[in-house]
Amino acid sequence: MEVSVEWILEAILGKTGSIIFTGPNGVGKTLLSIQAVEAALSKNRKTVYALTTMSPQTFLELAKSIGAEFDNHLEEGRLVLVDCHTRGENTYPAKYSISPEASLLEIRQTFLEAADYSSNYFLVIDDLSTLLAYIPSENAFKFYQAVASDVRRNGGTCVAIIVPDILEQKLTNLLYSLSDGVVEMMMEEMGGNLRRFLRIRFLRGVRHPTEWSEYVIGLRGIELLP
Numbered sequence: 001m002e003v004s005v006e007w008i009l010e011a012i013l014g015k016t017g018s019i020i021f022t023g024p025n026g027v028g029k030t031l032l033s034i035q036a037v038e039a040a041l042s043k044n045r046k047t048v049y050a051l052t053t054m055s056p057q058t059f060l061e062l063a064k065s066i067g068a069e070f071d072n073h074l075e076e077g078r079l080v081l082v083d084c085h086t087r088g089e090n091t092y093p094a095k096y097s098i099s100p101e102a103s104l105l106e107i108r109q110t111f112l113e114a115a116d117y118s119s120n121y122f123l124v125i126d127d128l129s130t131l132l133a134y135i136p137s138e139n140a141f142k143f144y145q146a147v148a149s150d151v152r153r154n155g156g157t158c159v160a161i162i163v164p165d166i167l168e169q170k171l172t173n174l175l176y177s178l179s180d181g182v183v184e185m186m187m188e189e190m191g192g193n194l195r196r197f198l199r200i201r202f203l204r205g206v207r208h209p210t211e212w213s214e215y216v217i218g219l220r221g222i223e224l225l226p
Contacts, residue, residue: 001207003213009036013036013039013043015205015206016155018144018148018179019160019181020161020176021159022172022184022185023163023185023186023187024163024164027185027187028215028221028222032221033049034221035068035221035222037063037124038068041078045120045122046115046122047079047080047122048080048114049079049126050124051085052126055091056094057092082097083096083097087099104135108150112150119155120155121151124158124159125161127160127162129163130163137170140167144160181204181206182203183199195214196215196217199212
C-alpha cells in the first residue's frame with residue numbers, strides 16, 4: 001500500500017480526535033503541520049494554530065518558504081494564531097496572546113475561544129512538549145486529555161507536536177494512549193548525509209502501512225520519496 005503526504009493529511013483530517021506528530025528538532029514537524037493547515041483551510045475548516053516555540057512572524061515566514069500564504073485566511077478569521085511564545089512584544093498577527101506563565105486552564109479556554117466554539121475545527125499545538133516541559137506529569141496528562149475531549153466534543157481534529165526527548169517517557173506513552181494516531185519522524189546519518197524518514201505508528205480506524213518511508217523537504221514542504 002503506497003501512501004503520500006496528501007493521503008496522510010486527508011486521513012488525519014478525516015479523524016475526530018487528536019493526533020501526535022513526534023520527532024527530534026529540525027525533522028520537519030512544523031512544515032508537515034503547515035501542510036495540514038493548508039489542507040484544512042481548503043476544506044473551509046476553522047483553524048487555530050498555537051505557537052509555543054516561535055513568534056507569529058517567524059511562523060508565517062516559514063509557511064511562505066514552502067509557498068503557503070495565510071494572510072487572507074488571517075484577515076478573514078478562518079485561521080487564528082495563538083501566541084504562547086512572545087513575551088510582551090508585538091504579537092501581530094496573532095489574535096490571542098498568552099503569557100508562558102498562564103495556567104493550563106487559561107490556555108485550554110483560549111483554544112476554545114479562538115475556535116469560536118465551532119464544530120469541526122482544526123487545532124495545532126506547536127509544540128506541546130515545550131508547553132508541558134515544566135508541568136507535573138499528572139497535570140500535563142489531564143490538560144491534554146481535556147483538550148482532546150474538547151476537540152472530540154466539537155467534532156474537530158487536533159495535531160499536537162512533541163519532541164520526545166523533552167518529556168519523560170512515561171508521560172509520552174500516556175499522551176500516545178490518549179491519542180487517535182501518532183506520526184513518527186526521524187533523521188539518520190547515512191554516508192555522511194542526513195536522511196529523513198516518516199511512518200504512521202498508528203491511526204485508529206484507518207488501514208495504513210507501518211514501515212518507514214523516506215522523505216525530503218521540497219519547495220512545497222514534506223515530500224515522500226517513491
